[in-house]
Amino acid sequence: MSQAGRVVVYGGRGALGSKCISALKAKNFWVGSIDLNENSEADLNIVLEKDSDLMQQETTVLESIKTALSGAKLDAVICVAGGWAGGNAAKDLVKNSDLMWRQSVWSSLISASIAAQHLKEGGVVTLTGAKAALEGTPGMIGYGMAKSAVHHLTKSLAGPKSGLPENSLVVAILPITLDTPMNRKWMPKPTSPPGPPWSSSQSFSLNGLRGKTGRRMEVCCNW
């Protein structure tokens, strides 16, 4: 069976990323995973040091991908890395905002850099925002700021002369509550009425691979 294409998944060892990689492998894609730990299903693993700084991470990632691709192009870059921390202005605002920036924005920025250098024309970039960040988030300020920046990055990358290849499709999924083991653990009661499980974002990402020019911000993944 011939290879369907090449995709890089940032956060490939997380709950979402692992599902994406399994789905892509089932469709015969070559898959690169970027995370703090290896994903054994991936064809390429770029394992980052937890405490390395942003520029070091970018250099590591870009060099590894350049070597692995050896001139070939990517069909998609999917960024599903991220994290969550609550807190208002009176509770660890600066510390949590810094953490959220590192977890959600660094990964999105490096994904954009990968796309600028290695995405094929008409390729797809998927970033992960949050529906909550469409409004103010007084009880989780750092999280909202980081996700708001990811939304802005999505809109900017989708604009003219953004530095991405021609006819790229740039989208963000805006989850509400993802159906992950960690969320099941900490929030055991499904919202009512229960929405579709997280797998809707998996379908979304794969459908996105068909490729269309423009930008979409899509809300999904409530449970």
Next chain:
Amino acid sequence: MSQAGRVVVYGGRGALGSKCISALKAKNFWVGSIDLNENSEADLNIVLEKDSDLMQQETTVLESIKTALSGAKLDAVICVAGGWAGGNAAKDLVKNSDLMWRQSVWSSLISASIAAQHLKEGGVVTLTGAKAALEGTPGMIGYGMAKSAVHHLTKSLAGPKSGLPENSLVVAILPITLDTPMNRKWMPKPTSPPGPPWSSSQSFSLNGLRGKTGRRMEVCCNW
């Protein structure tokens, strides 16, 4: 003449900050300045090391202000620190985004922390966003992301249980092009028709000191 009140200006040595401090001193306010250099008009100067990290900066600022106020409260925190860098996804995206985050978001976050600890009830927080960041900014992605995060911070601080004192007013000015010496140097041709000079933001900040509950995002300062 009795003291009119107490205000902290983040970026007090910059073009905007210096004007704010002059205007506040003329109205007999006690003024604290936070910047990389001293403002000789200020009653308190907190001079930050350029290369210190976010948590160090926060600690330095909060300790200095706590000591200087010695239990007194602030009428306003005005953040006019910031910077600009262009660049799309193919040109220094990661580096410039990191710089913009440090210049615009660190200062805004620490201003919010100051307000959470030392603002009086009904006090005012003014942050500096950018009109451009209301839409995608493909040619200056890092700048737009940082300003977008500042807009989100403004909305969050203005929301319920944000950690700010009761009845705080949280506003952001959303400048287009400020009339500063640096902007005059690099962009010598005024836009047509010329709008009000930057002093409109000075008036705005002072008017804001009257204090109202809620949130406003105001566009000003074209020239």
